[in-house]
Amino acid sequence: MYDVAIIGAGINGCSVAHELAQAGKRVAVFDMNSIAGGGSGAAGAFISPKFSKGGELKELLHEAFVYSMAFYEQHFPQLLKKAPLLHVAQDEDDSKILQEYKKNSSLTLLNPSSEILDNITTNAQEMESVSINAGIVNAEAMCKALCKSAAFIQEKVESLIYDEGSWNINEEYRAKEVVLATGAYESLMKEPYMQLRGIWGHRIDVKTTTQNSHSIHQFVSISPSSNGVLAIGATHNVHYHPQTAKEPYDVNAGREELLEKASRTINLENIEVVKDYMGLRSGSFDYMPLVGPLVMSSETLQNKAINFHTKKPDYEAYTYYPNLTMINGNGGYGFVLAPYLAKMLKEYILSDMKISQKVLPARFFARWAKKTH
Secondary structure, three states: OEEEEEEOOOHHHHHHHHHHHHOOOOEEEEEOOOOOOOOOOOOOOEEOOOOOOOOHHHHHHHHHHHHHHHHHHHHOHHHEEEEEEEEEOOOHHHHHHHHHHHHHOOOOEOOOOHHHHHHEOHHHHHOOEEEEEEEEEOHHHHHHHHOOOOEEEEOOOOOEEEEOOEEEEOOOEEEEEEEEOOOOOOOOOOOOOOOEEEEEEEEEEEEOOOOOOOEEEOOOEEOOOEOOEEEEEEEEEOOOOOOOOOOOOOHHHHHHHHHHHHHOOEOOOOOEEEEEEEEEEEEEOOOOOEEEEEEOHHHHHOOOOOOOOOOOOOHHHOOEEEEEEEEEOEHHHHHHHHHHHHHHHHHHHHHOOOOOOOOOOHHHHHHHHHHHO
16 A cells, blocks of 8 residues: 555656645556656756746746756755756747846847857847756656655556555556556546646757857757757647557657757757657646646536636535545646646645645636536
8 A cells, every 4th residue: 555656757746746845745657658758757957947037937937947956956966956047038029028128138148259259140149038047857867856755656657546545557566546647648537627738748858069048038948068969859749649640749840840940049069969869748727837736527516505607716626536635737838837736736735725726726627517507
């Protein structure tokens, strides 16, 4: 019997495993592949905020960025590479957003160094940009380090049944609590309101004689150099899904796209692609992540006392799956959001601390019920 079973070994699941194991819980992490074998392993793992005018997602990502930088530095300094981040506008509209961001940002802004200005293209130099202190982590190594104190079970979860006060997993394992961190690959609980969008990610490691000391974001993300190698990555294909596509993903076309987009920003010389990383990342349809308990739709709809057409739904009146929570939908900000959201979920599971309604999965049930009932 485990205290907690986490289904999914991406950055979300591994971050929750770390939090709960550090709290003294007996934790098991299940995944049909390996640790960081999906979208998390293909991520560039840049730690950066969202550069936009405002909104709930920007505020959440700002808090998560500050928290996660401190978290990685405190717990896994050997896997964190601190480096200045240069974010370059893509067009004139984006330039106006960055101008507004710089006026209101509470982060310390940097002046781009002469070194980075020598590397980036003339067009990129002419665009508005923002530079801050940021970082990048080793994606696969970080996930494995976070899972170190948990049992890892490489097995696809086919059945998940609650009986006699605990969860029965594949008719072989039992856990008091279950956390779903399955990304966009699987949906164990077939709830009609819960829809996530898969976004295909592709990253390449490139050997080049160009030395780059910064993280650079414009059309793609470009990492600092390490032993003559840098990474170029993007969450760039919302149409391809490995489980439904009729044709396999065109790796060479993906490489060409990444290199072409990178060339608009930085002058890379003597390029050799040495490795590809690919995987499906998970986003939500309102772009905010999902953290917290899942609503049982059939049971909740039977409650005649609930008004599903109100502007301010009462989430506490809903019926929820017992001892079942989820963490998902981080999009391209997984390594920024995961430590922050995992701490939030741990406090909910262990201390029943409330989670902001802005990220609760119940918000999707409320919208679905209002439209369909």
